[in-house]
Amino acid sequence: MNKLRVALLGAGFMGRAHSNAYRQAPFFFKLPYELEMAVLCGRDLAKLQAAAAQWGWREVSTDWRAVIARPDIDIVDIALPNARHAEIAIAAAQAGKIVLVEKPLAVSLADAERMVLTAAGVPNGVWFNYRQAPAVQLARKMIDEGLVGRVYHFRAQYLQEWGIDSSRPASWKTDRAIAGGGVALDLMSHSIDAALWLNGPIAEIRSLHATFAPGRDVDDAAAAAVRFANGSIGTLEASRYATGYRNRNFFEIQGSKGMLRFDLEDFNALTYAESDGSGIRRRIAPTEFWKPGHPAGYEHTFIATLRQFLIALKKGDPLSPGFGDGLEAQRVLDRIIPGDAS
Ligand SMILES: NC(=O)c1ccc[n+]([C@@H]2O[C@H](COP(=O)([O-])OP(=O)(O)OC[C@H]3O[C@@H](n4cnc5c(N)ncnc54)[C@H](O)[C@@H]3O)[C@@H](O)[C@H]2O)c1
Known part of the structure; x- marks a missing residue:
């Protein structure tokens, strides 16, 4: 075929x-x-x-x-x-x-x-x-190469501001019957996948969530403090009420050897700092799509995900990320807002 x-x-x-x-x-x-x-x-x-x-x-x-x-x-x-x-x-x-x-x-x-x-x-x-953003791929490679070392912290934010706009037409995203939940399912799911993929299983979770819009039955904001199985601790935060942010998808990892930071607002870069006390942060520009230094965009994450799926299919390997990865994220979501995603 x-x-x-x-x-x-x-x-x-x-x-x-x-x-x-x-x-x-x-x-x-x-x-x-x-x-x-x-x-x-x-x-x-x-x-x-x-x-x-x-x-x-x-x-x-x-x-x-x-x-x-x-x-x-x-x-x-x-x-x-x-x-x-x-x-x-x-x-x-x-x-x-x-x-x-x-x-x-x-x-x-x-x-x-x-x-x-x-x-x-x-x-x-x-x-x-x-996962297929070039900077996120590079982050994973640098972690695997030991450039972060023993991880102490993983923190992530996924922030949008559209919830504040009361003139905005109603969307299925705030209708529990169709969305299933609020911002945790919608946006924090991305951060949870990044956390699990880059830093491994989450062992312990404490969480808070809030609904700001009157009469709404889904979470508008959620925050969790998490302990990973590798001993590191961190935070995950998602909101639709984050004034000033249209679509901030951010994470950073701090370890004994270095720090890595991804920020969707600076999509074509990965920030790296060595734990050498110099305070120098380096901005690395990975490129996979065009020639080096020529920026890629949001759409390329889907193109590259599709390519990964097809390569795995041809080899007879499981697709990655697969339903199993979706389930692992769902388990975390279910603990962040019990009863919301269950
Ligand atoms: N990976 C990402 O970055 C990303 C970004 C946005 C959305 N999503 C996900 O993609 C899925 C679709 O989201 P979207 O942003 O494309 O939504 P959308 O509202 O833009 O499109 C939804 C589509 O589903 C159809 N539909 C069928 N039943 C519907 C119903 N009961 N109510 C409303 N629409 C219905 C609509 O006609 C429309 O074609 C969601 O699961 C969402 O979480 C992923």
């Missing part, structure tokens, strides 16, 4: 990001498969037709069950609101498809566990796309 026929479910923000990845990936990288953008699936036919014409999807559908039942679909990619992930991913896995799901994997630990069990026999991936 050298061609993979893709059905993408969802034509919103992530629908665009994933469409762009399917379209661009073959131009950037020599991929092990040819990709066919077969079906774009959603709710609104007119919007789907416009999006399909824009991005080059061959067909559209408003019936995800019919799409999953089709023998000519290899990949089912779910870019729908959180509460839709589990049912569709399970149905797609039962139909033997390769299943890709946006983060968070699910809205409850029980659903995430069911998804992992059901999808055990098929390739499965989760779009924790920030």
